Structure formats: C-alpha cells, structure tokens
Amino acid sequence: MIRGGRPLKGKIEISGAKNSALPCLAATLLTSETVTLHNVPYVKDLITQRRLLEDLGATVLTPELRTHKVSAKNIETFEAPYELVKTMRASVLALGPLLARFGQAKVSLPGGCAIGTRPIDLHLKAFEQLGASVSLESGDVVARAPNGRLKGADVSFEKVTVTGTENVMMAAVLAKGKTTIYNAAREPEIEDLADLLNKMGARIKGAGTETIEIKGVESLGGAEHTIIPDRIETGTFIVAAAITGGELEIKSCQPEHLAAVIEKLREVGVEIEELNQSTLLVKCCEKGLQAKNVTTEPHPKFPTDMQAQYMSLMTQAEGDSTITETIFENRFMHASELIRLGANISFSGTTAIVRGKTRLMGAPVQASDLRASASLVLAALCAEDETLIDRVYHIDRGYEMIVKKLRSVGAEIERITDNLAMSAEEN
Numbered sequence: 001m002i003r004g005g006r007p008l009k010g011k012i013e014i015s016g017a018k019n020s021a022l023p024c025l026a027a028t029l030l031t032s033e034t035v036t037l038h039n040v041p042y043v044k045d046l047i048t049q050r051r052l053l054e055d056l057g058a059t060v061l062t063p064e065l066r067t068h069k070v071s072a073k074n075i076e077t078f079e080a081p082y083e084l085v086k087t088m089r090a091s092v093l094a095l096g097p098l099l100a101r102f103g104q105a106k107v108s109l110p111g112g113c114a115i116g117t118r119p120i121d122l123h124l125k126a127f128e129q130l131g132a133s134v135s136l137e138s139g140d141v142v143a144r145a146p147n148g149r150l151k152g153a154d155v156s157f158e159k160v161t162v163t164g165t166e167n168v169m170m171a172a173v174l175a176k177g178k179t180t181i182y183n184a185a186r187e188p189e190i191e192d193l194a195d196l197l198n199k200m201g202a203r204i205k206g207a208g209t210e211t212i213e214i215k216g217v218e219s220l221g222g223a224e225h226t227i228i229p230d231r232i233e234t235g236t237f238i239v240a241a242a243i244t245g246g247e248l249e250i251k252s253c254q255p256e257h258l259a260a261v262i263e264k265l266r267e268v269g270v271e272i273e274e275l276n277q278s279t280l281l282v283k284c285c286e287k288g289l290q291a292k293n294v295t296t297e298p299h300p301k302f303p304t305d306m307q308a309q310y311m312s313l314m315t316q317a318e319g320d321s322t323i324t325e326t327i328f329e330n331r332f333m334h335a336s337e338l339i340r341l342g343a344n345i346s347f348s349g350t351t352a353i354v355r356g357k358t359r360l361m362g363a364p365v366q367a368s369d370l371r372a373s374a375s376l377v378l379a380a381l382c383a384e385d386e387t388l389i390d391r392v393y394h395i396d397r398g399y400e401m402i403v404k405k406l407r408s409v410g411a412e413i414e415r416i417t418d419n420l421a422m423s424a425e426e427n
C-alpha cells in the first residue's frame with residue numbers, strides 16, 4: 001500500500017547485484033575448495049539459488065546475512081529439479097559448471113515467463129560446440145561431456161545472451177584447450193563473474209568486450225570475492241528521486257555501470273551529480289521533466305531492465321516519448337497497469353508511446369514481473385491517494401528490503417500481510 005505525493009529525501013544504500021551474485025554462486029560448483037562471496041543481496045532469487053546449491057550437495061554458511069561461504073566438495077547429484085527451475089530460470093546457470101567439473105548435468109528446461117518465451121537454445125548449441133552431447137528427456141536438459149571433459153572451441157552467439165555467455169564461460173574454464181566467445185554479452189555482471197573465476201585460477205581475457213578468450217585449466221581453487229553493486233537498483237532509485245520531485249543521495253553504487261541510464265535521465269532533466277566514485281546526488285531540475293525517446297539494447301546501451309521504470313517517469317514528463325523494447329517480445333505488461341493509474345500510453349508493435357504529463361490517481365494494480373513491479377511502485381509514489389499493488393512477491397525477488405529503504409527516505413508505504421518473513425525483516 002503506497003500513499004503517493006511525498007518527495008523522497010535522504011540517503012539510500014545500494015545492495016549487491018542480483019544478476020552477478022546468481023552466476024557467482026553457480027561458479028562455486030566448479031571447485032571443491034571454499035569460495036567466499038561478500039555483498040550477496042538478501043533477495044528471494046538468491047535464497048532459491050542457495051537452496052539449489054544445497055540440493056546438489058554443497059554447504060552454504062552465512063557468517064553474515066550477505067556473506068556466503070560455499071563448499072561444493074561433496075556434490076551428490078548433478079540435477080537441478082523442475083520445482084526449483086520453474087521458480088527461477090537462472091537455475092540454468094548450474095548447467096555450465098556441473099558439465100565442466102563432473103562431465104554431466106541434468107537441468108529442467110525453463111518454461112517461458114511473463115516477459116517472453118526466453119529459450120536457452122543458444123546455451124545448448126554452445127555446449128555442443130564444446131563437445132557435449134545434449135538431449136531433452138521428459139522436460140529435462142541432459143548434457144554429457146565425452147570422456148568427462150569438454151574441449152575448447154570457437155563459440156559465436158547469433159544473438160547477445162547474458163546468461164548464455166556466463167554459462168559458456170563457466171563451462172570453458174575447465175575445458176581442454178582454448179575457447180573464444182564471439183558476440184559475447186558485455187554486461188558488468190559478466191566482468192564480475194570473470195573476475196571471480198580468475199581469482200579461482202581460471203584464465204579468462206576480454207570479459208566486458210564482444211570477444212572473450214578462455215584457456216582451460218585442470219582445476220580451480222577457492223577464492224574470496226565481493227559482488228558489484230546492483231546497477232538496476234541504482235537506476236530505480238534515481239527514478240524514485242526524480243518522479244517524486246525529491247532529493248536522494250545514493251550510496252555504495254557504481255555509476256559507470258549504468259552510464260547509458262544516467263546519460264538518458266540527464267537528457268530528460270534529472271540532475272545527477274557524482275559526489276564520489278560510489279555516491280550519486282539526484283534531484284529533479286526546476287524546469288521539470290522533458291519527454292525523450294529510448295530504445296533498449298544490450299550493454300553498454302540502455303538496459304531492458306530499466307525500461308519499465310523509465311516508462312513510469314515518462315508519464316510525468318512534458319511531451320510524447322517512444323519506448324522501443326528490442327530484447328524481450330512481451331515486456332510492456334506494466335503499461336496497462338500504469339494506464340489504470342491514469343497514464344496515457346498507446347502501442348505500435350514493439351514501441352510504446354507515452355503522452356505526458358498525466359495526473360496519476362491511486363488504484364488497485366497488480367505486478368506481472370520484477371521490473372514491472374518496480375515501475376508500479378515508482379508510479380504509486382507520485383500518484384495521488386492510495387495505490388494497492390498486488391503480487392509484490394515479484395519485487396522481493398530482486399529488490400532487498402525495498403519497503404524499509406523507501407520508508408527511510410520518507411515514502412508512505414506498507415506491506416500488507418503477503419510475505420511475513422520479508423515484512424518481519426522490514427519492520
């Protein structure tokens with residue numbers, strides 16, 4: 001429940017990146033030695049990933065809430081079951097490490113999700129190029145490496161895929177010989193994973209560029225690593241300051257990881273000052289917000305994971321803006337809910353046209369996925385009266401203690417019953 005209309009003021013601390021912690025936790029399966037990860041966000045997807053590791057036979061200690069000490073010494077099974085994969089598609093990130101270290105893996109094929117069909121055909125094709133046999137058996141992907149070890153090869157992705165790049169990188173670090181990935185994804189989370197793998201003894205070059213080279217090694221060791229800040233959480237809070245006409249100091253972030261977002265928001269009229277390498281001061285400029293068009297593309301361009309939040313902001317900008325989604329075929333589910341709040345949005349193919357500025361009025365709405373739920377929270381923060389957002393379990397998947405963080409900067413927000421565990425944490 002959110003009562004809107006209050007400018008947010010104060011300091012917000014950014015958590016670790018969900019989309020880096022997920023592959024980094026999967027990478028712990030590559031060694032029998034202990035890997036310690038710091039700054040792991042306390043969000044539902046990471047709780048699911050931890051459960052997956054434990055189901056495979058790993059032990060995960062948490063001396064602190066955001067520190068995970070993982071030992072995958074006694075892996076007993078190489079299977080990621082449907083029950084887990086259906087709740088979190090990122091479970092497919094277990095495929096590469098299991099195949100690399102044990103020469104076999106069985107992972108339930110993830111179904112579609114709210115934002116698109118999201119096949120993993122490119123992952124599987126790449127594993128075959130590394131010499132694996134891959135088959136589909138009763139809904140499970142069964143992969144085997146001949147003689148128990150993959151062999152290095154050239155892999156060229158016909159489409160940029162983030163988890164595909166991560167899965168192949170983790171498969172190739174223990175393969176025989178050299179692997180080169182062409183048209184690789186360049187997201188900061190890829191670089192963070194490569195950073196961890198190199199600390200474990202891998203030989204990876206070029207992460208963060210379109211071409212990644214990996215020289216396979218016999219085995220990997222333990223390591224200690226701190227997960228990078230969450231650039232999408234950072235972007236979401238920048239929009240929160242702008243859409244409420246407030247002023248926020250956003251701490252423990254890494255501005256260069258969301259340069260395209262910051263550039264676009266400055267163009268729109270948001271004042272974003274880098275106080276230092278990890279702190280941003282954000283406020284809305286006197287003149288208000290000007291509508292600007294945007295197109296989502298792979299990193300380093302404007303991320304699809306900020307598209308929904310940007311749409312909410314454009315409902316409060318003067319003029320018309322077009323938002324073109326090029327990554328996922330069904331990522332405008334939030335628009336119809338924003339229209340329920342009074343936004344003026346129409347569609348033409350993969351483009352949404354937002355006519356601003358519109359007065360938003362509180363109403364019951366429901367979230368369809370993680371970033372859609374963030375866009376509804378942002379819209380509700382500037383809407384008049386009360387907005388009741390249903391299905392917020394989506395937001396708990398990727399935003400750590402969002403109610404507590406927003407309340408700490410003046411938002412009128414409360415969680416209504418659904419997730420007692422999370423609400424206990426937040427009250």
Ligand code: EPZ
Pocket residue numbers: 019022090116117118119120121122123124159160161162163164185303304305327328329370371398
């Ligand atoms: C990652 O998903 C992120 N998830 C997503 O964030 C993010 O939206 C996406 O990258 C794009 O940036 C994680 O890192 C856990 P892709 P991923 O493979 O890897 C098609 C969030 O909100 N494709 O880069 O699954 C695919 O359908 C989430 O935190 C194939 O066709 O995305 C899509 O159209 C949502 N075949 C495009 O490529 C494949 O084998 C990009 O998908 C793989 C992908």
